[in-house]
Amino acid sequence: MQTNDLPPLEESPAPKTLAFLPFVKAHANGNDFLILEESVAHKNHAALARCLCHRTQSIGADGIEFLDRRPNGAFFIRLFNSDGSEAELSGNGTRCVAAWLAATEGLQRVTLETHGGPRACEIVESRDPHFLIRTGMGLPRVMPRTIDIPNIGPIPGAMVNVGNPHFVLFTDTPDFSAHNLPWQQLGALIATSPLFPHGTNVEFVSVRSPEEIAFRIYERGCGPTTSSGTGTCASTAAAMTLRNTNRTLNAIAEGGPQTVTWPTQEAEMHLTGPAEIICRGEALGVS
Ligand SMILES: N[C@@H](CCC[C@H](N)C(=O)O)C(=O)O
Numbered sequence: 001m002q003t004n005d006l007p008p009l010e011e012s013p014a015p016k017t018l019a020f021l022p023f024v025k026a027h028a029n030g031n032d033f034l035i036l037e038e039s040v041a042h043k044n045h046a047a048l049a050r051c052l053c054h055r056t057q058s059i060g061a062d063g064i065e066f067l068d069r070r071p072n073g074a075f076f077i078r079l080f081n082s083d084g085s086e087a088e089l090s091g092n093g094t095r096c097v098a099a100w101l102a103a104t105e106g107l108q109r110v111t112l113e114t115h116g117g118p119r120a121c122e123i124v125e126s127r128d129p130h131f132l133i134r135t136g137m138g139l140p141r142v143m144p145r146t147i148d149i150p151n152i153g154p155i156p157g158a159m160v161n162v163g164n165p166h167f168v169l170f171t172d173t174p175d176f177s178a179h180n181l182p183w184q185q186l187g188a189l190i191a192t193s194p195l196f197p198h199g200t201n202v203e204f205v206s207v208r209s210p211e212e213i214a215f216r217i218y219e220r221g222c223g224p225t226t227s228s229g230t231g232t233c234a235s236t237a238a239a240m241t242l243r244n245t246n247r248t249l250n251a252i253a254e255g256g257p258q259t260v261t262w263p264t265q266e267a268e269m270h271l272t273g274p275a276e277i278i279c280r281g282e283a284l285g286v287s
Helices: 043-054 091-105 183-193 228-242
Strands: 017-027 031-037 063-069 075-081 110-115 119-127 131-134 141-149 154-160 165-170 201-209 214-218 223-225 248-253 257-260 271-285
Touching: 017 043, 017 091, 031 091, 031 201, 043 063, 043 075, 043 154, 043 271, 063 091, 091 110, 091 119, 091 131, 091 183, 141 228, 154 228, 165 228, 165 248, 183 201, 183 223, 183 228, 201 228, 214 228, 228 248, 228 257, 228 271
Parallel strands: 031 063, 075 110, 165 201, 214 248
Antiparallel strands: 017 031, 017 271, 063 075, 110 119, 119 131, 131 271, 141 154, 154 165, 201 214, 214 223, 248 257, 257 271
16 A cells, blocks of 8 residues: 555544642541542542542542532532542541641631531641541431341341441451451442442441450442541441440551540530541643
8 A cells, every 4th residue: 555545634633631630638547538629620520539549540549529618618528439439428538628628727627518417527636747636427327237148148237327328247257257258248249239229338347345346348439448437437336336335435447546435326426536648739630
């Protein structure tokens, strides 16, 4: 074929412009989040979460908190999991945003509105970029329930709502396996079971003493994580209600401990845990 036999070049698509998306990265006991201003999202929240949370092809995180600064001075945060699904809220992600507002705007107390309700955060200790934060986590609802998972059988536990949904089951095994399955495998089956049309987070809880639980977390929209704020609240609420533990509990996940107080079923639960700002930067996007 001679060169002049080549087919005409296709018209090249309109040139795309590179967009620089400012982000902050923070974590709470290894449960990591990107914080983006709502104004950069342009209704692409889900796609941004899937893209920027990718662990090898992008920055990597368990989710993105989009921070919407409302004209009346209020803050609303929307949480998107790494798979692009939107959740009502994250306990750890909320603390990460509070830490960022403390670091940059000196806010010692801030209420962050979420789809799971308002969460009031108070800075308890501050060694920037490390913060210890106490958050009002609302009123947990614990409903004992035995679920049936095909090929496994009945699994006793509790559905716990702390603004978002959890299924908590108790196990005494040293590796948190249950019903002869590794917790990661059983967690995936329960999290995606049709019994939970909106999906569920799953916690595997071992009661160590009246003052302490240890647990593992399989997160909806994300998979195993080293920590979860709402998972800590759900696990302790189930342990207090169904295992009669103390109403102040040390809850130890893979990434470290958090403390929960829940004086009575009618009182608000409070969660105290760390948050650390890791870095800020600009992600490259194409628009
Ligand atoms: N890690 C979070 C929970 C994030 C939301 C969860 N995956 C869901 O879909 O409900 C936490 O710290 O609470």
